[in-house]
Amino acid sequence: MKICTGIAPVNIAVIKYWGKKDEKLILPMNDSISGTLSTDEMHAKTSVALSPDFTEDKLWLNGKEVSIHQPRVAVCLSELRKLAQQKKSGGDMVHWKMHICSENNFPTAAGLASSAAGYSCLVFTIAHALGLDSSQVSHIARQGSGSACRSMFGGFVRWRALPSELEGKQSDGEESEDLRRKQSEASNAEQIISEAYWGSMRVIILVVNDQAKSTSSTDGMQRTTLTSTLYTHRVHTVVPERCERMETALNEKDFATFAQLTMQDSNQFHACCLDTYPPIVYMNDTSHAVVRFVHEFNTVAGGTKVAYTFDAGPNACLYLLEDSVPLLLSTLVQYFPASSEISVPYVRGLKYSTT
Ligand code: 2P0
Numbered sequence: 001m002k003i004c005t006g007i008a009p010v011n012i013a014v015i016k017y018w019g020k021k022d023e024k025l026i027l028p029m030n031d032s033i034s035g036t037l038s039t040d041e042m043h044a045k046t047s048v049a050l051s052p053d054f055t056e057d058k059l060w061l062n063g064k065e066v067s068i069h070q071p072r073v074a075v076c077l078s079e080l081r082k083l084a085q086q087k088k089s090g091g092d093m094v095h096w097k098m099h100i101c102s103e104n105n106f107p108t109a110a111g112l113a114s115s116a117a118g119y120s121c122l123v124f125t126i127a128h129a130l131g132l133d134s135s136q137v138s139h140i141a142r143q144g145s146g147s148a149c150r151s152m153f154g155g156f157v158r159w160r161a162l163p164s165e166l167e168g169k170q171s172d173g174e175e176s177e178d179l180r181r182k183q184s185e186a187s188n189a190e191q192i193i194s195e196a197y198w199g200s201m202r203v204i205i206l207v208v209n210d211q212a213k214s215t216s217s218t219d220g221m222q223r224t225t226l227t228s229t230l231y232t233h234r235v236h237t238v239v240p241e242r243c244e245r246m247e248t249a250l251n252e253k254d255f256a257t258f259a260q261l262t263m264q265d266s267n268q269f270h271a272c273c274l275d276t277y278p279p280i281v282y283m284n285d286t287s288h289a290v291v292r293f294v295h296e297f298n299t300v301a302g303g304t305k306v307a308y309t310f311d312a313g314p315n316a317c318l319y320l321l322e323d324s325v326p327l328l329l330s331t332l333v334q335y336f337p338a339s340s341e342i343s344v345p346y347v348r349g350l351k352y353s354t355t
Pocket of ligand 1 (some may be wrong): 115144146219311
């Protein structure tokens, strides 16, 4: 028997992924960029046992056995086994069944990137167990949950959409299968800024509500791509240019530009959700109070010191530099005292690093 345990962090996007070109392969409509949090903070933990004596694959999530036949789990397992066979890695273990236990140390499905950490951890751990290079399997994590491919690396990570030369009509037969394999391998994540390069970057997460969200990201993004006209403008005109400006801001450690782009991208993502029909509302009154708070804080501070960003839920992620943390936290507890909407301003990810 072989047993492997892995830990994978969450990532918080500064240029958001929302919408797919291909639902099955999970090919995104646009590039996205995120920061990966430290594994000391919010993370998923997965243990995999492989044995020639097991008669079937099995999966436990947060202590409860769930079906291993969910399509996204099944595709990750079969792709990893296929790759191990191609690379002649893992020996007989590619034919052994596995028992997988996975858990998150933070609320699941509350818009806190739980599926990103979960699938990246699953793929990372099984890849290690089968002797594969985990830096080469982000395209497999992507097929579990799109944003999971970004949690395979530390620092700031860019997930690239399919290059236009690989876009093509699907037909039947071997040629089509070859094209789909090439398409799948081409949309992967890469680290663009190492965790050490901008070592003073910090992330604070304010948990406004840790209940599971009412509209899943998968359903929400399908509805947005079908109904929002603002979204078409976002994908084709805004995001390509914004990703380039974001990479430049990160390379130049230009916090003010980084922060402005981050806030504008969060705002536009939520505007697209509102432009969806019927609309999707992830932010609540407290989220909007955090937005007002950050803009006022930046005005009083005389420059852009803090950026907010919201994913598919009401919880706020704040990006800021280390020297702004004390003032931000002391001001925050005055704005949101213990008895108010954010009962405890949770400080979760004060630094980020690789797994
Ligand atoms: C992101 N989100 O870039 C964006 C911002 C939510 C808002 O990636 O359908 O859970 O599994 O590919 O990865 C959430 O999407 O969706 C997400 P699927 P996923 O972080």
